[in-house]
Amino acid sequence: xxxxxxxxxxxxxxxxxxxxxxxxxxxxxxxxxxxxxxxxxxxxxxxxxxxxxxxxxxxxxxxxxxxxxxxxxxxxxxxxxxxxxxxxxxxxxxxxxxxxxxxxxxxxxxxxxxxxxxxxxxxxxxxxxxxxxxxxxxxxxxxxxxxxxxxxxxxxxxxxxxxxxxxxxxxxxxxxxxxxxxxxxxxxxxxxxxxxxxxxxxxxxxxxxxxxxxxxxxxxxxxxxxxxxxxxxxxxxxxxxxxxxxxxxxxxxxxxxxxxxxxxxxxxxxxxxxxxxxxxxxxxxxxxxxxxxxxxxxxxxxxxxxxxxxxxxxxxxxxxxxxxxxxxxxxxxxxxxxxxxxxxxxxxxxxxxxxxxxxxxxxxxxxxxxxxxxxxxxxxxxxxxxxxxxxxxxxxxxxxxxxxxxxxxxxxxxxxxxxxxxxxxxxxxxxxxxxxxxxxxxxxxxxxxxxxxxxxxxxxxxxxxxxxxxxxxxxxxxxxxxxxxxxxxxxxxxxxxxxxxx
Amino acid sequence: xxxxxxxxxxxxxxxxxxxxxxxxxxxxxxxxxxxxxxxxxxxxxxxxxxxxxxxxxxxxxxxxxxxxxxxxxxxxxxxxxxxxxxxxxxxxxxxxxxxxxxxxxxxxxxxxxxxxxxxxxxxxxxxxxxxxxxxxxxxxxxxxxxxxxxxxxxxxxxxxxxxxxxxxxxxxxxxxxxxxxxxxxxxxxxxxxxxxxxxxxxxxxxxxxxxxxxxxxxxxxxxxxxxxxxxxxxxxxxxxxxxxxxxxxxxxxxxxxxxxxxxxxxxxxxxxxxxxxxxxxxxxxxxxxxxxxxxxxxxxxxxxxxxxxxxxxxxxxxxxxxxxxxxxxxxxxxxxxxxxxxxxxxxxxxxxxxxxxxxxxxxxxxxxxxxxxxxxxxxxxxxxxxxxxxxxxxxxxxxxxxxxxxxxxxxxxxxxxxxxxxxxxxxxxxxxxxxxxxxxxxxxxxxxxxxxxxxxxxxxxxxxxxxxxxx
Numbered sequence: 011x012x013x014x015x016x017x018x019x020x021x022x023x024x025x026x027x028x029x030x031x032x033x034x035x036x037x038x039x040x041x042x043x044x045x046x047x048x049x050x051x052x053x054x055x056x057x058x059x060x061x062x063x064x065x066x067x068x069x070x071x072x073x074x075x076x077x078x079x080x081x082x083x084x085x086x087x088x089x090x091x092x093x094x095x096x097x098x099x100x101x102x103x104x105x106x107x108x109x110x111x112x113x114x115x116x117x118x119x120x121x122x123x124x125x126x127x128x129x130x131x132x133x134x135x136x137x138x139x140x141x142x143x144x145x146x147x148x149x150x151x152x153x154x155x156x157x158x159x160x161x162x163x164x165x166x167x168x169x170x171x172x173x174x175x176x177x178x179x180x181x182x183x184x185x186x187x188x189x190x191x192x193x194x195x196x197x198x199x200x201x202x203x204x205x206x207x208x209x210x211x212x213x214x215x216x217x218x219x220x221x222x223x224x225x226x227x228x229x230x231x232x233x234x235x236x237x238x239x240x241x242x243x244x245x246x247x248x249x250x251x252x253x254x255x256x257x258x259x260x261x262x263x264x265x266x267x268x269x270x271x272x273x274x275x276x277x278x279x280x281x282x283x284x285x286x287x288x289x290x291x292x293x294x295x296x297x298x299x300x301x302x303x304x305x306x307x308x309x310x311x312x313x314x315x316x317x318x319x320x321x322x323x324x325x326x327x328x329x330x331x332x333x334x335x336x337x338x339x340x341x342x343x344x345x346x347x348x349x350x351x352x353x354x355x356x357x358x359x360x361x362x363x364x365x366x367x368x369x370x371x372x373x374x375x376x377x378x379x380x381x382x383x384x385x386x387x388x389x390x391x392x393x394x395x396x397x398x399x400x401x402x403x404x405x406x407x408x409x410x411x412x413x414x415x416x417x418x419x420x421x422x423x424x425x426x427x428x429x430x431x432x433x434x435x436x437x438x439x440x441x442x443x444x445x446x447x448x449x450x451x452x453x454x455x456x457x458x459x460x461x462x463x464x465x466x467x468x469x470x471x472x473x474x475x476x477x478x479x480x481x482x483x484x485x486x487x488x489x490x491x492x493x494x495x496x497x498x499x500x501x502x503x504x505x506x507x508x509x510x511x512x
Numbered sequence: 513x514x515x516x517x518x519x520x521x522x523x524x525x526x527x528x529x530x531x532x533x534x535x536x537x538x539x540x541x542x543x544x545x546x547x548x549x550x551x552x553x554x555x556x557x558x559x560x561x562x563x564x565x566x567x568x569x570x571x572x573x574x575x576x577x578x579x580x581x582x583x584x585x586x587x588x589x590x591x592x593x594x595x596x597x598x599x600x601x602x603x604x605x606x607x608x609x610x611x612x613x614x615x616x617x618x619x620x621x622x623x624x625x626x627x628x629x630x631x632x633x634x635x636x637x638x639x640x641x642x643x644x645x646x647x648x649x650x651x652x653x654x655x656x657x658x659x660x661x662x663x664x665x666x667x668x669x670x671x672x673x674x675x676x677x678x679x680x681x682x683x684x685x686x687x688x689x690x691x692x693x694x695x696x697x698x699x700x701x702x703x704x705x706x707x708x709x710x711x712x713x714x715x716x717x718x719x720x721x722x723x724x725x726x727x728x729x730x731x732x733x734x735x736x737x738x739x740x741x742x743x744x745x746x747x748x749x750x751x752x753x754x755x756x757x758x759x760x761x762x763x764x765x766x767x768x769x770x771x772x773x774x775x776x777x778x779x780x781x782x783x784x785x786x787x788x789x790x791x792x793x794x795x796x797x798x799x800x801x802x803x804x805x806x807x808x809x810x811x812x813x814x815x816x817x818x819x820x821x822x823x824x825x826x827x828x829x830x831x832x833x834x835x836x837x838x839x840x841x842x843x844x845x846x847x848x849x850x851x852x853x854x855x856x857x858x859x860x861x862x863x864x865x866x867x868x869x870x871x872x873x874x875x876x877x878x879x880x881x882x883x884x885x886x887x888x889x890x891x892x893x894x895x896x897x898x899x900x901x902x903x904x905x906x907x908x909x910x911x912x913x914x915x916x917x918x919x920x921x922x923x924x925x926x927x928x929x930x931x932x933x934x935x936x937x938x939x940x941x942x943x944x945x946x947x948x949x950x951x952x953x954x955x956x957x958x959x960x961x962x963x964x965x966x967x968x969x970x971x972x973x974x975x976x977x978x979x980x981x982x983x
Contacts, residue, residue, distance in 0.1 A: 052678035055620030060627050061660050063653040067582055067632070092580055093558040093910040126831075138831035143896055145903025166907050193841060200847055200869045207695035207797045310796035310972075313685070313693045344625045354622050357681030360689050380689045412630045419632025422651040425581035427914050 054354055066419045071448050074261070074435050075268040079276055082256030082284050086435050087268040090428040094167040096264035097429050098174065099160060100181070101436065103259075104289045105252035106156040108226050114239050116232030118152030118252075120194065121245045122159045125150050127190035129183040134190050137180060146173035148180065155218070155227035157289075157370055159253075167265035178278045181253075186245050195237050202234065206502050209315040212306045212481045213378070216500060217317040220304055220477035221374045225295035255282045257289075261436045263428035294371045297321040298475050301495045307484030307509055308502050314386040314482035318393060319376035322470040325368040325441045331454050332462040333366060333375070333470070338413045339463065340364055340400050341377050345416065347396050348377060356392065358385045370441070375470055383483055387490045390478075397476075400467045404460045418452035484509040558913045559937045560750075562923065565759065569771040570743025573762055574923045574933050576750045578916060584751025585916035586658040587647040588666070589924025591746075592739035594719070595641045595712040595778050595858070603683065603719015604727055606639040608735050610679040612646060613637070617668035621675055624661055631657060639717055642857045643928045649917050652752040656761055662747065663765035666740060671732045680724055687718045695797040696867075699969045703804050706791045707861060707965035712780045741772035748923035748933075751916040780858030782808065789965040794972050800847065801874055802969040805864040805881060809958045812855035813930045818942045819950040820862055820958065824852025825901040826893055826951070827864075827884065832900070834884060835866075843880070845872045857929050862958060874968060888955040892948040905943050 074088040110117040126141075126148055127134040141148045146165030152158070163177040205211045215230050222228035262271070297320045323329050334342075341348040341364025352362045358381045367373030377397075381389040424430040438447050478494055480487060488509050491497050501507040562576035594605045615621040628635040633650035648658045691697035701716045708714035747766070749758055785808055795802075810816050828835045828851045839846035847867040854860050864881055868874060912918045919936065926935040935942075 052621065052674040054622035054626075055615065056623050056626065057618055057620045059618040060623075061656040062627075062631065063657075065653055067651040067653045069582060093913045095907065095910045135832070135837070138837075139896070139900075142830040142832040143900045143903065145900070145905075145907040147907075164907075164911070166903070166910060193844070196844060197840065197847075203799050203870060204847055204867070207799050209693060308797075311693055313688045343629065345629045350622070353682055354678070357678050358685070360682060360685040380685070380693065382685060382688055412626075416630045416632060419630075419651055420634075422582050422632055423634070423649060426583055426649075426916060 052355060052357075054350055066415060066452070067422045068452075069422045069425060071421075071425070071431055071434065074263075074432060075272075076439075077272050079255070079272075079279055081279060081282055082254075083275075083279055083282070084259045084439060085272065085275060086259065086261045086432060086439065087266065087271060088261075088263040088428055088432045088435070089266060089268055090263055091265050094265050095164065096167050096170050096174075096262065096266055097162075097164045097432070098177065098260065098262045099162045099432075099436070101158045101160050101259045101261075101440065102253055103158050103257040103440075104254065104287055105248070105257075106152050106158045107154045107229070108157045108292065109252070109289065110226070110248075112226070113236060114244060115154075115229050115236040116198070117236075117240055117244060117248055118156075118159055119154075119232075120191075120198070120237075120240050121248045122150035122152045122161065123194060124186050124191060124245055125161070125180050125184045127194065128185045128187040129179050130185055131183070132179065134187070137176070140176055141173065144169050144173045144176070146176075148173075148177055154230050155222075155369075155373075157291075170266065175278070182279075182282055184249065186242050186249070188242050191240075191242055191245070195240060198232065198237055199234060202231065202237075205231065206504075209308060209311065209313070209380070209481045212308060212502060213315045213317050213479055215504065216304045216306055216479045216481070217319070217374075217376065217477065220302065220479060221298065221319065221321055221376075222295045223298070225371075226292055227295065227371075227373070251285070251287055254285050254287045255279065256284050257287070259436060259439055261432050263432040291371070294324075295321050295373075297372075298477055301474055302477055303491050303495045303497045304477070304479045305484055305488055305491055305497050305499045305509075306479070306481040306502065307499060307507065308481050309483065309485075311383065311482040313380040313382050314389070314480050314487055315378070315380050316386075316389065316393070316478075316480050317376055317378035318476050318478045319364075319366075319374045320470070320472065320476050321372050322366055322375040323368050324370060324372045325437075326443070327368065327372075329466050329469070330368060332458050332466045333368070334417060335410070335413055335455060335458045336400065336463045336466050337364055337366055337375065338417055339405055339409060340396060340467075345412070347400070348379075348393070351396060352379070352381070352389060352392050356385075356388065358382070358389045358392070383486050386480070386482070386487050390490070390494065394473050397467075397471050397473050401464065401471060403464075405463050407460065410458075410460050410463065414455050414458060417455050421452060558910050560913070560919055562933065562936075563755065564933065567742065567763065567767050569767060569769055570741075571766055571769075572746045572927060573759070574746065574748040574927065575755055575758055576748075576919060576923070577753070577755060578750060578919075579752050581916075582652040582752050583649060583916055584652055584655060584658070584749060584753055585647060585649040585920040586662060587645055587748045587917070587920035587924045588662045589643055589645040589746045589748070589921075589928045590740060591744045591928050592644055592735075592775070593640055593642040594715065594717045595780055596739065596775070597715070597719075599711055600723060600726060601719075601731060602715045602723040603687075603717070604723070604731060604735065605644060606717050606719065607680060607683050607724060607727055608732060609637045609639045609644050609646075610683055611671060611676065611732060612665050612669065614672075614675040614679060615670040616665040617670065618664050619661065621670075624665075627657060627661065633658075641713055641717060643925070645921060645924055647917055647921060655753050655758065659749075659758075659761045659765050663769065666742065666745070666766070667769045669736050669740070671729055671736065673729050676727070676729055676732060680727065683718070684721060684724055687721065687724075691718060693797075695799070696795060696802050696969055697797075698793065698795065699802060699804060699967060702791060702793045702969075703806055703863075703965065703967045704861075706789050706967060707806050707808070708859075709783050709785075710780060710859075712778050713782075713856065713858065737772060738775050741775075742766060742769050743771040744775055746924050746927040746933075748920045748927070750920040750923070780856075782859045785963055788961050790968075791966070792968045792970060795969050796972050798969060798971045800870045800971065801868045801872075803864070803866045803868060803874060803877060803881075804967045804969070805866075805878070806861040806965050806967075807959050808963045809853055809860050809862045809954075811858050811860060812853075813932075813935065813942075815942070815945070815950070816954050816957070817853060817855070817860065819946045819954040820853045822898070822901050822943065822946045823888065823951050823955060824862070825904065826888075826897050827851035829901065829904055838884070839866065839877075839880065845869055845877050845880070855929075878966070885955060885959045889952065889959070892952055895948075898946075898948055898951075902944060905940065909940060 074086040107118040150161040165173040362379030364377035366375040635648040637646040835849040
């Protein structure tokens, strides 16, 4: 139930083939280490004695049934009768935070959350009680940077008709009651301060601001002022203009019969009319052209939370596939070089990874983790060393093959979860990828060469233009950051500041 | 390199879960049959059929087939947790868990994860007060790999000073990340340290920095010998394999690992608590106070524990729950509120955890909780509240059934905690036996002042001032 006995995950993990000589970028500032306690002799080692099947299990993903309702709503249905469960997710394009006016940040999310706070025939409490009585779940959110709002519901197939009808009522007949809106805004205001206590929030806020610049994805939170501006009229207008069936995708997985369900969906959604909403996409974010350093001073911190990176690619970019492989080699989890180096050999951190966001517009590649304050210097050196290495040296063949195999073989695991298969299909539709995209995906991964990896690393991972954010004890780390570029200092409320003299 | 019969490409059959073959029971001639039992026929569509064996060295083996996806999960659950630690060595069980990824006779340091990940799988280990588990999920054609990896480290772990020092640092970073550098990170430790009198449950799983520094290679060698023996473990395997093939491989790799004398059983009994305990701690990061109220309750898998679990759901399960509606929506005094029991093999805690809104009068907030408890003691809950909890539990169980890992881990949990893997199916019945009168009775029996510990986490003055300025 809510509170389990404390469980600690030890993401004990890995490392890879130790390759070649570690290469130090000559352009890097030479820093004297604050602390260089390296553990002698704790090196990753491969004995190659395990019994393995050399084959990569080829799997064919089941294809959901695809349909378009008369009002333009796209529907994907994946039948899976293993358990009496059904999952439904509606993604409404054009209704996300990406399109909201700058003075009204939070509009998309608050509109989505208000859906379940009252309909023409039900109060907020009635909705909550009905959903819980049916054992179902219902939620909606419009996350920052997203072009969509996502509306989710799940429950048992035993009473699917009841909870799905309720979800449809919430979606199509919201009343946005004034009193509930005030209460919701009050709850959100109370969270604004609370979220600033977490280093993760602070690093995300500053990193997005740094890489996205003027693009709306720079925002990760509403403000007191923007919440004040969210009136009932504004929400109703947003809902009326933006919740359009022709821009939406309904994905359903589980214990349903597609052939029987589609005609019923027509009836359920008959009242949802097309409109003529036009989506004007904001200009794409562009990569920063010079390195800049941001320090968020969080007194009493015992770790430095680091994020570094820059805008890279969009989802449909031809570089997407080589980026997947390159990122996997460098920091995509337990066999990444960053993890191997900074955790398994140096003991600087509990976990260190890299990732990239690729949507309709280009998003950042980003690396980071939490390191104890005393080794911030050494950790930064190693980050830039690893970035330099993947740019300047061709990845050894064995390491490349292992990475590609890891990505391709992992595909089989997605077959356990119907929602995972459906998620793949939904992103194919959303990004207008070819019909056979996922069928040919493992083959495309296996075709990536060492030259491809190096090319995308050089193109998108430029240490001279990366944005570097560090959240921690400014008294101890400001001088550590200075060699990397001009440092802008913020306090934990997000205001520009300077570090008080000791 | 050993050759393993390779499963040919297999397309996913959306449809039936294939459990029939185990229920009818394929004859397994090679099986040790000390505790070979077949489960009764399926009663619910998502019950899990399984077979159980015990090897000569005492290793308990649980196998459940599921051919609906070309994957499997293996889990080894050891009957050892932080409750087995001695004073001066807090955090050792968890530090030792990290050592299981540092190499064994035929697997190099870090190679465990390389092998699993490069073949499409995922793996991890977790430690809590009552057990330690290790698990892998892999494509079905790598059945032998998972069995080999778990057996090799149970047989011959490679413990060295450099690797111990390296993982000590990693674990200390884990402690910083999850406890020392996080708002309310130390609250959990303060609560158990105050509520429990017995060392076994009084200290945290992660342990203190000082004790982590004190751990030696000799400690690790002793711990391995005493607790990481086949007769002190349960191996569970769930997924897409052939029963006889799996059992043959398990015997091949595990059966020659020698048994050890049974480890000591820790005393987890708690002396009777006679009066309320209170504590106030300061938090360097929090911006608003948090109120934790805990009550001593019986161990998991007892009728009263199930009743208390239902009670927790009535209080805080879903938006219609009592605490959400009253504290968060109506009175607007809390940012979050949860209630429910933790699950231990010994004395457990029923735990209220409320984050206050800035400016809330804490004494008044505490009183609101007690009013809710009194209401549970004096009035029966509504019929709809009980039936809603039953429905929510049914859905949660159904949704967890997709994952082979969730099932493999659940088998290990029920076998090690309660010596009853059949609970994976019968737990639903335990919940459905709970009546409204039971709820009233357990509220009266356990949620009383003398059993209570209250811990208030206050923002340090600087943080508190910032919160006030912001309002």
